[in-house]
Amino acid sequence: MAIGDQQGHMPYRQTDMPQGHPDAYMHTPERMMQQAELLRQQAELYEQQRQESETRSRELEESTIRKTRFNADLNEVGQRLHNAVRRIAREMDSMEREHHEMGQLCECFKQHLQILSTLQPQHWAPDTVKDRLREALPKLDRADNDFHEAYACGRQYKHTSIFLQKPGEVEQKEPFSMKHIKEEMLRGLAFHLPLFLLLLISWGLYTLFSA
DSSP, X not given: OOHHHHHHTOOOOOOSOOTTXXXXXXXXXHHHHHHHHHHHHHHHHHHHHXXXXXXXXXXXXXXXXXXXXXXXXXXXXXXXXXXXXHHHHHHXXXXXXXXXXXXXXXXXXXHHHHHHHTTOGGGOOGGGHHHHHHHHHHHHHXXXXXXXXXXXXXXXXXXXXXXXSOTTOOOOOOOOOHHHHHHHHHHHHHHHHHHHHHHHHHHHHHHHHHO
């Protein structure tokens, strides 16, 4: 058979895939729409995961900032409390020390009172006055010295004012100062102001009616 005849009688080769072929369904519009929907759902899922990740990251950052601020406030408040405790402790120690010293002074004065109360010079016999005085004067001087020394040193106490003035002493007046001068000027002004206003009103009425 000739070549031309063979080519002329060669059957037509169909290029399209048969309907039953497995790949034929992959290129159908329905399949392509399903794939597009699947891709859209995956994109939405990825976007949701991204937003959730950003939200968690933002919340973690905010929590870290809040924790840092809390830690700073915690340290600040703790430091203030620590300093307050130390100051209170020192103050209590100072008060306790002064309380102890004042207790000792009180006992010392009580002992002097007991000693002095036993002297009773009104009952001394005339012939024993010289000897009694020789024995009693050192006791009186010792009590007087302890008294003045206690009030001289007691002025350094911070938690009491009983040592600022000795019993029996007249309280000294404060020196004349600018504060007293201002107070006196205000008192004088308050006293003479009504009279000055009355004179001013009288002068105004006289000027008004005499014009």
